[in-house]
Amino acid sequence: MAGKSDELVFAPLGGVGEIGMNLAIYGFGDAQRRKWIAVDLGVSFGGDDLPGIDLIMPDIRFLVEEHRNLLGLVLTHAHEDHFGAVLDLWPRLKIPVYATPFTAALLEAKRQSEPGAPEIPVTIVPLGGRFSLGPFDIELVSMAHSIPESNGLIIRTKLGTVLHTGDWKIDPTPVLGPPTDEAKLRSLGNEGCLALVGDSTNAVREGRSPSEMEVAKTLAELIRTAPGRVGVTTFASHVGRLRSVARAAAACDREVVLVGRSMERIAQVARETGYLEDIRDFRSADVFGYLPPEKVVALCTGSQGEARAALARIAEDDHPEVSFSSGDRVIFSSRAIPGNEKAVMRVINGLVARGVEVITDRDHLVHVSGHPRRAELQDMIGWVRPHILIPAHGETLHMAEHAALARRAGVPKVITCRDGDLVRLAPQPGIVDELPAGRLYKDGSLLIGAQERTVADRRRLGFAGIVSVALTLSDKGELVTGPRVELTGIPDADAAGAAMLQLAHNSVLEAFKSMPKPRRRDPDAVAEALRRAVRSAIGTAWKKKPICHVHVLTI
Numbered sequence: 001m002a003g004k005s006d007e008l009v010f011a012p013l014g015g016v017g018e019i020g021m022n023l024a025i026y027g028f029g030d031a032q033r034r035k036w037i038a039v040d041l042g043v044s045f046g047g048d049d050l051p052g053i054d055l056i057m058p059d060i061r062f063l064v065e066e067h068r069n070l071l072g073l074v075l076t077h078a079h080e081d082h083f084g085a086v087l088d089l090w091p092r093l094k095i096p097v098y099a100t101p102f103t104a105a106l107l108e109a110k111r112q113s114e115p116g117a118p119e120i121p122v123t124i125v126p127l128g129g130r131f132s133l134g135p136f137d138i139e140l141v142s143m144a145h146s147i148p149e150s151n152g153l154i155i156r157t158k159l160g161t162v163l164h165t166g167d168w169k170i171d172p173t174p175v176l177g178p179p180t181d182e183a184k185l186r187s188l189g190n191e192g193c194l195a196l197v198g199d200s201t202n203a204v205r206e207g208r209s210p211s212e213m214e215v216a217k218t219l220a221e222l223i224r225t226a227p228g229r230v231g232v233t234t235f236a237s238h239v240g241r242l243r244s245v246a247r248a249a250a251a252c253d254r255e256v257v258l259v260g261r262s263m264e265r266i267a268q269v270a271r272e273t274g275y276l277e278d279i280r281d282f283r284s285a286d287v288f289g290y291l292p293p294e295k296v297v298a299l300c301t302g303s304q305g306e307a308r309a310a311l312a313r314i315a316e317d318d319h320p321e322v323s324f325s326s327g328d329r330v331i332f333s334s335r336a337i338p339g340n341e342k343a344v345m346r347v348i349n350g351l352v353a354r355g356v357e358v359i360t361d362r363d364h365l366v367h368v369s370g371h372p373r374r375a376e377l378q379d380m381i382g383w384v385r386p387h388i389l390i391p392a393h394g395e396t397l398h399m400a401e402h403a404a405l406a407r408r409a410g411v412p413k414v415i416t417c418r419d420g421d422l423v424r425l426a427p428q429p430g431i432v433d434e435l436p437a438g439r440l441y442k443d444g445s446l447l448i449g450a451q452e453r454t455v456a457d458r459r460r461l462g463f464a465g466i467v468s469v470a471l472t473l474s475d476k477g478e479l480v481t482g483p484r485v486e487l488t489g490i491p492d493a494d495a496a497g498a499a500m501l502q503l504a505h506n507s508v509l510e511a512f513k514s515m516p517k518p519r520r521r522d523p524d525a526v527a528e529a530l531r532r533a534v535r536s537a538i539g540t541a542w543k544k545k546p547i548c549h550v551h552v553l554t555i
């Protein structure tokens, strides 16, 4: 039996109110002595608003504090938004990790490709497997998605059972792996489900997501009818899609060439884990040039327009091994993740400029999402019949739509929360507290807090440039050397054609001369006066204010 003061709680520390960097925690016990499990530890990607930042991760301060009570990390699947932060953040937690074979193999492959990455002990759980972590009895339920082995978690406790859906869709013909396990979900409904914490990504879309099989058929047709070379780009981890391309290629006697490191890595992991057993070996990019145009399909990385990936380089005719030209066909079997549209357009334009025919999901069914649309969300609610529904994995709009849908479907209690909210699921459900939550940025090889000034400074620098002034004073406050002025990222001349450097230099000298002599002995006062003067002079000429650094040395 559960103790009198025991509670079952849930808190999202990432992934709620935003797409990416998923991290959910569940706690059980007395408020003072809870045991926790974490589900997923993902990243999201920095955009133009975060100069120099590639990856964003959840701030795990709370878990670090509680790491003695943290029983383990369960990974639902191997998408970056679910497991991309494990290598960076695991050393701060050093907890047991649980994953299915493909996820574990991909984590290991990633570790080997990153020098200095920690060795992480992973307990491999079979598909549909069940295991216990303290007060939590966890059972996996297979879900169709856009990567092998996506798992929902049925988390049973003495105070009730939670379904944490992970990423899923309903696809009766998923091309690879089992379809979403409807029978297990229905029996969970019969057993009784306290709360469903679920994927809201496509809650704004009516109907059902088309099947992977439909995409396979379209790809087969497009590859069969292609007059010359074929290029296909997709998310490398979408092994089902890679299989569809491989089968379509084999049907018209074309060889599949892998272009891009992540394609090669995933193909190798997929082979090791048995997901490519009946597929002819892929060829490496160096044979591309030797194959006749009608005998080749190049599977390329770069579906998101990433500048360093294979397809962007091919589009610029800057790839050492692979090129496309007039008469060739390139298929984007993907969709641009919001924020990447411009980069993708750049690649498309580059290809079109070389006479390549480009096919996207705007004109053909060459991509489907791996997330449930409204009719699928309704099916899930109908199967599981939860008492509480908590929308997760979505931006505010997606979660609000998911919440409205759940209410219409008759779910008795719908709780919309934000990152850091502590939600009590039982007894008496509701948001009861707030936990420390936030973001970490991966900056080069370092992790920095989002609240630190680093990135804000960098943004200012990017917007307005920098002025540096250096001078030396004697102990009597006389100018010994300088001022030396340097401008970075500032226009050379003002509107009248006067040199900005001269303008800055004059303003510094005038400001110095106008200071009363005794004040000139105080280096800090000098620095401050000169800083104001130069900033204001450039500000007047430019209508933008740069960052100013004034270095005053005394001898």
Ligand SMILES: [Zn+2]
Pocket (backbone or CB within 6 Å): 077, 079, 145, 146, 167, 370
């Ligand atoms: Zn996913």
Ligand SMILES: [Zn+2]
Pocket (backbone or CB within 6 Å): 079, 081, 082, 167, 393
């Ligand atoms: Zn996801």
